Amino acid sequence: MSNKAIIAGSSGLIGSNLLDILLREAFYDEVLILVRKELPIQHPKLTQLVVDFDQLERYSSAITGHAIFCCLGTTRHKTPDRTVYRKIDHDYPLMLAQLAHKNGVEQYHLVSSIGANAASSTFYIKTKGEIEADMQLVGIPSLHIYRPSMLIGKRTERRPEEKIVTGLFKIIDPLLFGGLKKYKSILAATVAVAMYNQSIQTNKGSFIYESDKIKELS
Template identity: 35%
Template sequence: MKLLVVGSTGLVGRHALTLALAHPQIETVVAPVRRPLPAHPRLLSPVVDFDALPADAPWWHVDAVVCALGTTMRIAGSEAAFRRVDHDYPLAVARLARAHGATTYALNSALGADTGSRVFYSRVKGEVEHDLAAMGFDSLTFVRPGLIGGDREEFRAGERAAMVVLRALHPVLPKRWRINPAERIAQALIDAAVHARPGMHVVSSQALV
């Protein structure tokens, strides 16, 4: 199969890209990026502007999409900028891939995703799930981790503090509130793309511990 991975330079996306390139059922991986990736014989990594994606690029012809795009309010700087990365970009990728024949989409969403949430972050995650569900993918999977464990390129003080607390409480915490390793999240995304079960599915944080 041919797989499109977006967000391949982020924490979860890096693991998803590594897994995809090693997977025996994935012949080609397309990873559009803002800066070039190291060369690999099975990788095509076009440099793009996510605000102006090339609608007719031949590399949109894929079987499935794994989307690990995401940011934080601190990095984005405003609600509008956050929504653009976590809502608009995943939808733009979905529309173009779907228009070129993709039938499967797997999204790294978040615990608590809900269109009716009073929390802006959770509401945006719920809205992107809702809008993706209307696009007609044969197989659609939302992976909903809680706090993601792993080494990020950028420093996130709030997440670092939360990690310390959650690791200390790990033995007594309910599974849904435990740290979800980035590798487990990435594996769930790749599995969803490869197996392409018909219908809409949710992978909960409990399943990612």
């Protein structure tokens, strides 16, 4: 039996690292990426499906396999419209999960955020908390939610403000220990490794991994 993985958000910081791993490691012999436009990548295991995320149900027949990895996400700077922001961070991941469950996909791996809380007054944190809560109602047999802290890694797009924050974390990280360890910055590649490692396990149920736990799993 072949093992197929699907990635949504393969051009992002975590998704691009994850794609490299899935193409390199032998466990998955088919990797499908859902993209708005094709990426300049070719590999014998790789298939690219250009989709309209507002019409995901049109591609339902392709949402099959062993595991779905959802690395979709945006920023307030890139997407100031809250309606659009919520679609990307909540609606698309949820629709993908519903289609996956309908088609018998066993695993769903979702990138969320540190501090996700549906009761928060902060829109970003509240949206992340809501998708986590809604995702657990879908019924995926094996649901894995990752809550990374400040992500470190090379991006294709320039984010000057993020460079400043990254510099600050180099100073702050050594001061975070005990219950504060989960707030330390984390490499996007580390999150990707943890996601892959969990996907080749057979654990059933819903799991939430804070940033410090993600490091342990990588």
